[in-house]
Amino acid sequence: MSRAVVFDLDGTLIDSAPDIHAAANTLMDRHGFARFAPEETRSFIGSGVPHFITCCLRARGRPGDAALRAQLIAEFIDLYETAVTLTRVYPGVVEALVALASTPYALGLCTNKPVMPARAVLAHLGLDAHFPVVIGGDSLSVRKPDPAPLRAVLAGLGTRAVVYVGDSEVDAETAERAGVPFALYTKGYRKGPVDAMPHARAFDDFADLPGIVAELLA
Structure with missing residues (x-):
């Protein structure tokens, strides 16, 4: 297939914030820190585990x-591989993936979540069969917004024509730096307004995604 759709994971295909929040509070309890509210940990998501833990420690007065930090990163990743029970697939995702695959487009995943928790x-959630190529935040020596992980997915899929689908400022910058069109899912974990982010299309319903992809790759 000459055309592909590559997805971010957290905040794009799945709402994993409740599991991430629970894992963070497990660590806070373990190390004697105050717990976080859900909206706090949600605001830390998007740039990988090291950044997430840095945000946690900064919020608790231990940034240096x-x-x-190294200990919490290791402990969080250990928890993360089984942190799946509170995560849900966003409405319409499965139907959109089936429709895109039948077009057919090759499908790939480019996330800052470590690759083993991503695969887990x-x-x-029964989504693994849709994604023959998965690049995580620890798959390479760099992570998004560096464009290398997205390019690695394209290399694995053997395609160049692609739409990248994500929910955050990190995803928007990744697509821009890779020179590929970006479709923004507006119900994810972005931190600012939609119009402040570079994107080719924005959508809040996955039923619209196959049509958007068809337009962008026409």
């Missing part, structure tokens, strides 16, 4: 503790 949650 490198040893604690895809399998738990």
Whole structure:
């Protein structure tokens, strides 16, 4: 297939914020810190586990503790691989994936979630068969918004014509730096207004995505 659609994961295909929030509070309890409210940890999502833990420690007054940061990163990743029970697929995602695959477009995944937790949650939710190529935040030496992970997905799929679908400022910058059109899912974890983010199309209903992709790859 010469055309592809590549997706972000958290905040785009799945609402994983409740599981991430629970894992973060497990660590806070373990290390004697105050718990977070859901909206706090949600605002930390998008740039990978090291950034997430940095945000947690900054919020708890320990931003410069490198040893604690390293420990919490390792503990969080360990929790993360089984943090799947509270995560839900966004409405219309499965139908959109089936429609896109039948067009046919090759489908891939480019996420800042570590690759093993990404594969674990895809399998738990029955989405794994849709994505023959998955690049996570620890698959390469760099992560989004560096364009290299997205380019690695395209190389794995063997295609160049692509739409990248994501929900955040990080995703928008990744697509822009890779020189590919970006479709913005507006019900995810973005931190600012839609019109402040570079995008080719914005949508809030996955039923609209196959038509958007067809237009962008026409």
